[in-house]
Amino acid sequence: MIDIKNITKSFGDRQVLAGIDGSFKPGDTSLIIGGSGTGKSVLLKCMIGLIKPDSGQVLYDGRDFLTSDLDAQKAIRREMGVLFQGSALFDSKTVLENVRFPLDMLTDQSESEKVDRAQECLRRVGLEKAGDRMPSEISGGMKKRVGIARAIVLNPKYLFCDEPNSGLDPLTSIKIDQLISEITDEYQITTVVITHDMNSMMEIGEQIMFLYEGHKLWQGNSSTLTHSNVKELNEFINANKLIREMEK
Known part of the structure; x- marks a missing residue:
């Protein structure tokens, strides 16, 4: 609430x-x-x-x-997840690296745990096969879905x-x-x-x-x-x- x-x-x-x-x-x-x-x-x-x-x-x-x-x-x-208007993906990072970025910054999870969680979130938004692609290689709608996956990767209570x-x-x-x-x-x-x-x-x-x-x-x-x-x-x-x- x-x-x-x-x-x-x-x-x-x-x-x-x-x-x-x-x-x-x-x-x-x-x-x-x-x-x-x-x-x-x-x-x-x-x-x-x-x-x-x-x-x-x-x-x-x-x-x-x-x-x-x-x-x-x-x-x-x-406890917050944020989807920004322009998706705000890092151009130099792959889709998977973009999604796991909050885990890298805010958790002490192991490498395998972070990869597994990022892949799980990509599966949830229907992009399980796009992890190795760069943001420049995907459509605007896919970028939004990557942004959603990143926004939920920390299991937020609040999503904006x-x-x-x-x-x-x-x-x-x-x-x-x-x-x-x-x-x-x-x-x-x-x-x-x-x-x-x-x-x-x-x-x-x-x-x-x-x-x-x-x-x-x-x-x-x-x-x-x-x-x-x-x-x-x-x-x-x-x-x-x-x-x-x-x-x-």
Whole structure:
């Protein structure tokens, strides 16, 4: 369980987040949605410690991440897995080496244990035969799957995905959504996804938070998403539908 309470953040005189509250439950795929510049990526970075909010709390199973000492923060970070927007793979490392990188950095496992765990995660995302390939030799969708494998290699309790469908075709996007949802349910991870993808909202949005100009204007699930009386949310949904139609 992740709880965020009254998260605020400003850059200079521009307020980016204005008192954001929310809860994210284990086993649920929770989405944070909104247009560009609404604060959703800043909120994610506050949650994982890349940006320090001006005020508020980020609680991981009751542990206040922001006020914890460095050792406690490191312990919480070891329970996180992160899929970055651009996959963030090391070009000079093979697929297998990319996946095992967190094990090299954060564990004292033996060489064989790390290889076995990395291969296990590659099997889980359907890339068991790609371990010896370089990132330049695989497709964008495969890179996303490698990123997911790396994000789960430490058996995280919390999984964060920043625009996992960015740059992917609709069919590959659906497969990535399904994979994230399956892994979340299978391992009962608390998963938070930043997205503006309409298919993601309708198919895997078990909990959805809508941000607009730094404010949380709506929270619900995919079944209630299109029935809100929030003008800004309806405009956001209709714009996404139009974009999807133009892409067909």
